[in-house]
Amino acid sequence: MESNIYKLCRKDIFALQAYASARSIGGTGTILLNANELPVSNIVSLKKIVLNRYPECQPEILLKKYANYINLHINNILVSRGADEAIELLMRVFCTPYQDSILTFPPTYTMYAKVAEIYGVQNISIPLIDNIYLNIPEIIKCLNKVKLIYICRPNNPTGHIFHIDEIIKILELTINKAIVVIDEAYIEFCINKNIIFLLTRFNHLVILRTLSKAFGLAGIRCGFTIAHHDIIQLLRKVITPYPLPIPSIEIAVKSLSRTSIINMKNKILLVQKNKFWLLDQLKTIKFIKYIFDSETNYILVRCIRACDIFNVLWNKGIILRKQDHIIELQDCIRISIGTKIECLHLFNALKEIVLCE
Incomplete structure (x- = not known):
């Protein structure tokens, strides 16, 4: 049949x-x-763990460890199944299918556009100038049409990092207009150029982080969203009940020890x-x-x-x-x-x- x-x-x-x-x-x-990926594996020993119970949706011990690492409160952090899940969560919360749009800047991480396509969200694509600079005049023309702006910093696949002045300009232009998402998956390789300090100045700024790259833990799929408490609360409404398995949680906690x-x-x-x-x-x-x-x-x-x-x-x-x-x-x-x-x-x-x- x-x-x-x-x-x-x-x-x-x-x-x-x-x-x-x-x-x-x-x-x-x-x-x-x-x-x-990091070319060498982390050797992690796990204690006897209980697997017949579901994990916490947002494990407090993990949130506290990461909060200590970035010097923020746990209310500003959401843990997810890699940063990729956070890309999806943001569209679930802020974009109405077949109505709203996102803004991306190729060449960049293509999952932003792919997730938008899956969710029925239009992707407005503004190519970088010389594969390096954000095209601010063209971005200004589109601001009334978008809900989310995704900027990969450092950029994948080019490897360069957008100047802080470009990011601040975008943030100033989008106040009360759109959420600006800065994907810092690779920021540990140039940690002195992170923009966490801007969170106190712009409540529409969202930063994505992961343990997959510099921490060498791509296999546990652990990511973090860092944002204003109101944004975190909205994301908690749409995240799956148990995004991280217990072994991943324990390994992530160990990876955030001082040693x-x-x-x-x-x-x-x-x-x-x-x-x-x-x-x-x-x-x-x-x-x-x-x-x-x-x-x-x-x-x-x-x-x-x-x-x-x-x-x-x-x-x-x-x-x-x-x-x-x-x-x-x-x-x-x-x-x-x-x-x-x-x-x-x-x-x-x-x-x-x-x-x-």
């Missing part, structure tokens, strides 16, 4: 192209430099050392035409015949991230910073590539 499932599905969801995550794309390599935070900062220094070494080597590769400035644990490069280069490395088990799905980044490849040995393998493989005419 012929299935009627597709006839029952929303037409826009049927036509939707799923987000291609690093893991869903695949690759059988052993050198995975495509998801901006673990020191270890995290030391790992950042090591990643940065590897990045600077790799940057020097990439400058010697003739088919790499441009290297984007990066404040993060990844480097974006523009290459001659990027697709061919990507495939050669793929076949050697070195998995990078193509960016040709982003119009502004044709012929670009993003490289996550790995261990020194992984960076060395990558460089040696690049040296061996000969591009035929």
